Amino acid sequence: MTYNLNQSRRFWLLGAASLSAIGLVACGKSKPEDDHGHADGGEDDFERGPHNGRLLRTGDFSLEVTIYESGVEPEFRFYPYWQDKPVAPNAVTVMTRLTRLGGKVDSFTFQPQEDYLRGQGVVEEPHSFDVRIDARYRDKAYAWAYASYEGRTTISPEAATTAGVTLEQAGPATLIDRIDLSGRVETKPEGRSEVRAWYPGRIMAMTVELGQSVRKGQVIARVESSESLQIYAIPAPISGVVIEKNANVGGVAYDAPLYVIADPNALHAEFFLFPRDAEKVRVGQKVEVRALDRSHILMAEVEAILPSVNEATQTVMAHVHLPGGDGVFRSGLGIEGSFFTGEQGVPLAVRTEAIQTFRDMPVVYAKVGNVYEVRMIKVGRKTPEWTEVLGGLDPGETYVVKGAFLIRADIEKSGASHDH
Template identity: 25%
Template sequence: MMKKSNTPTEATNPSPAARPKKQALAVAMVLALGLAGGWAILRGGPAVAGADAHAHGEGEAPHEEAPSVAAPPVVAASAPAVAASSADGGEEFVELSDEQLQRQAIRLEAAGPAKLARSLELLGEVKLNQDRSVLVTPRLAGQVEAVRVSAGDRVQAGQVLAVISSQALADQRSELLAAQKRLALARGVYEREKKLWEEKISAEQDYLQARQAFQEAEITAENARQKLQALGAGAAASGTAGLTRYEVRAPMAGVVVEKKISVGEVLKDDAPIFQLADLGTLWVELSLPVQALGQLQIGARGRIQGAPASEPALTLSHIGSTVAEQSRSAMARLLLPNPRGQWRPGQPVTVALQTGQTGASAEVTVPVAVRNEALQSREGRDEVYVREGQRMVARAVRLGRSDDRHTEVLQGLSAGERYASANSFVVKADLGKSAAAHAH
């Protein structure tokens, strides 16, 4: 019986004599790694990272080492010239030096007491300025073919508002055409008879008759032309349809405040179809008590309560010459500038109207007031811009009485504080730019 070989088993499990050699090799490798780690620690090299991580894991404070690569220098951002708000998010301000204030003509003035002219408060109503409005009437009966504008549209002088088909206009134009043809014929006869008479060929009587017929034809043609001009129509356009076409044009520039016309409607010759008005200036009409008649005079200034102080003042332009029997009041009219179109006809208002009294009783002294030019309206509130160091701070204020020069400040500003009394709109514009920049 043959004996099995043990060679594979011996290759897998080394003999006891080979084990001490491998153990010695492993110890040598561990010692070599330990020496390398110690050398790295002494040199401060990357090998310290593992030790630091272990130390941090045990709760020990890390030891800061100088970085091997120099970090780029940090550059401090310069302070902006304009800031949207202070550090605590409160007041809005803009940084402006004294030189910038002078260059932009922003004048500073101290708030303090001021004398305000006494005023009379009256209820009134905004109305159209009848001197700057007009009713458009076609002056010809006919059927509406087209309407080119609507209520609220702004139109220019001479602009076509509507087109009407009128048989009466066709008759007038036909009369003009016939008169012009008769005039051309009479002119030819007159010129021929004149030449024959000058050459002693025809009698003078024939020449005189031709001249008279020519002059009568001229009068007839001119009469037909004047009739068309009175109707606001010109000569006929080319074609038969042009005889009846009547263009209604705007007599002035303004806004269409009323429209009473529609396509297909048959119009009478005296029916107003549009009302145009210039809304740049309006009227405020109010009832003036009899006892106040002696206190007011033409040219007195007034202001609408609740309107921004920067709005133009009203001017008393008319006082009625009669007094109503029941109300015992006279009608007064003020001219209201309306450059931005914020006032509308029919709107009720309360007007503080300056009295025309003389002496100390005509004025009242208030403890704190600012010039009207200093007031600005922003985000639905009244503001003044106060000087604090090198900043102009937006200060919300509550306003009281006013006249054409000063406005009383009830809250938000103290006497002695310096504010921008001229060109304050420049500060407002800078604040707007700053807010837009911070929004982005």
């Protein structure tokens, strides 16, 4: 499948772009732009050749410019003509220079193949550049130059600031692997005690009430033994709060607990791990624990991973220690947790929130001066914060972090999309 240089991509900007939907106004004007197969019914402002490419003419000599990308990486294919009749490609020499935003220049030489001249090299994305073509036929030189832009818009600094656009430079980053899970707060086993009578008998006194704080060793009940008829005191085995009271004075103490005491400082979070996640979680790893409304966040550690698997859910339970005493986390409270299971440095990364989609490809928007332009990127490892970049963006390039979707929206309003 063959596309002309101005058909192979469709997000092409003509003149000043606007962000009227969000109150942004683009400033400055682009160079005259080429139609890349817009589906808006507008007339082409250039002549097309037999292969539907841009036809460049000087006198009797003409050159049809196309980009071919069906089953191959995008490549130039130029078709030469003399008086509108095909010319043998080995009779023509061609060189092409593409000057990209920021000043980078891509140069191409051409070799004859079948009835066209094939560019030696890949036309990298984005297909947005100023084009210079030099050709020679019958000892005469020909030259053409024109602008061919894709995914590009111009926005004033004031408008970008008003829209909340923020920028960063692409560079190295540390990618932290994490697993996000839901859990609940529970009292540790050692922080809960069921208080029972030592010997069966009649309850003579119960000295604390539900919700009352007690200290370890404090007498909380007295029972008359049925065997000796002597009254003995029952002290609190731990310090904490009475969360259950299951008897009254005059009742008979047997094997049921009189009280249940829980220590509000002896808390942990319980998280259920699926087997694929359990393999990555280790005791001592850091965990960010959050209230469901994210009003409170703290860093904790994995204190234990239970060896058994829940038969019903096929999950493994991980316990995460929680500091108590401030009343923020209470037993039974639902929470969220992020388990940090590893980290790795990468030479080039961008903020994950900066990545948008352009023609079903992951992209970021680079900025040079007041001009913003799409960059198709090849991504590697990804975390909620960072995404590794394997190609398509150079270290040190400035790109949009916050507000990237506004840049995309402005570009999309300026033209129709190209269907590959």
